[in-house]
Amino acid sequence: MATTTLPEFLRARRERLHPESTERRRTPGLRREEVAARAGVSVTWYTWLEQGRGGVPSDDVLERLARALELDDTNREMLFLLAHARPPPRRHTPPAKVTPALQRVLDNLHVPAFVKTPTFQIVAWNRAAVAVISDYAAIPERDRNMLRRVFHPEAAAFLPHADDMHRTCLAAFRVDIARAGASEEAAALVDELMETSADFRRLWAENELYTHGVRYRRLVRPNVGELVFETSVFSVDDSDGLSMFVLSPVDDASARGVEQLLRELAE
Template sequence: MATTTLPEFLRARRERLQPEVTGRRRTPGLRREEVAARAGVSVTWYTWLEQGRGGVPSDDVLERLARALELDDTNREMLFLLAHERPPPRRHTPPADVTPALQRVLDNLRVPALVKTPTFQIVAWNRAAVVLFGDYAAMPEHERNMLRRVFHPKATTFLPHAEDMQRTCLAAFRVAIARAGATPEAAALVDELMATSEDFRRLWAENELHTHGVRPRRLVRPDVGELRFEASMFTVDDSDGLSMVVLSPVDDASARAVEQLLQERAPPP
């Protein structure tokens, strides 16, 4: 099947809309002049756009067309992909709440898993994460932040390769906040760590950028020794910025250690 084109997409979405009129209409959906009026563009230009002759619309015009055609987030993204071959700019909205369904996914995992915002604030976790990293529910909200934790002065006591962890987290953080858009929360976090961490200042100046990908991670616990994981990050659909970090043991010893911690710290019956 051929790839959908921008003219085809616009016509299909226009024809799906129900006009608020009385009486019968010969054609389905809205007329071109009605969409043009909604979007604040000329009828001629919109007609050309549906015919593949209108040139490349600006972001502002695409946003107005998205509203005129009553597009949801998925179709708005498709509109930008067809017109500009890139997703639309992120809207500056706070990350969505953790849904009960998302929490159930976490709770059904026997390996450590966390949900974070674009500013790496930890907003959900499972029992395996608690036995490995500590009780997030008992922590002040300020401390539930992955960047603050990896740039903490005592991070080297449990991270054998702290600088590698700091470097990869910071590079992924820069990508995350670029995608989410500048926010006062992100700016305040950067200012805080610039003022309190020499390591943060040094690594921030390197301007390294890359997504998280799958990363090896090593942790040291006095009670079970060294644990080896692969850290994977997954975007949470329809959450506007949330992502899930899952730490999968890479060897039998690490898997047994996680199970041991879960059993030793099992909640009372």
């Protein structure tokens, strides 16, 4: 099947809309002039768009077309992808709450996993994460933040390769907040860590950028020793920026260590 084009997309979405008047029409949906009026553009230019010769619309015009065509978030994204070959700017809305279905996914994983926001705030976790990383329910909500934790002076006690963790977390944080759009929460977190952590100031000045990717993480736990994990990060659909971290043990010793910590948690 051929890829959908912008003219095809516009026509299809226009024809799905119900006109406000009850007059009988020979064709379904709204007329071109009605969509143009809704979007505040000329009928001629909108007609050219549907014919594939209207030029490249600006972000502002695409947003007006999205409202005129009553597009949901998925179709709004498709509109921008077809017009600009990139997603639309993110709307500055709070991240969606963790749904019961997402929490069930976490609970059914037998390895440490948690869900975070674009500002690295941890908002959901499973028992294995409690056993291996931290009992998040027992600490203040403000402190459930990956950056605050890895740049804390005491983090070196359980992060044998803290500098690598600092560097990779901060580089991915830059990407995540850029994707999510500027926010007061992100700016306040950066200001706080710039003031309290020399390591953060040094690495922030280097301006490194790369996504989370698949990486190895080493954690040290009392009575267990060093545990080695392979981390994978998955975006959560329809969640406005939530992502899930999954830490998979890379060897038998690490897997046994997770099992031991889970048994100790249950005692």
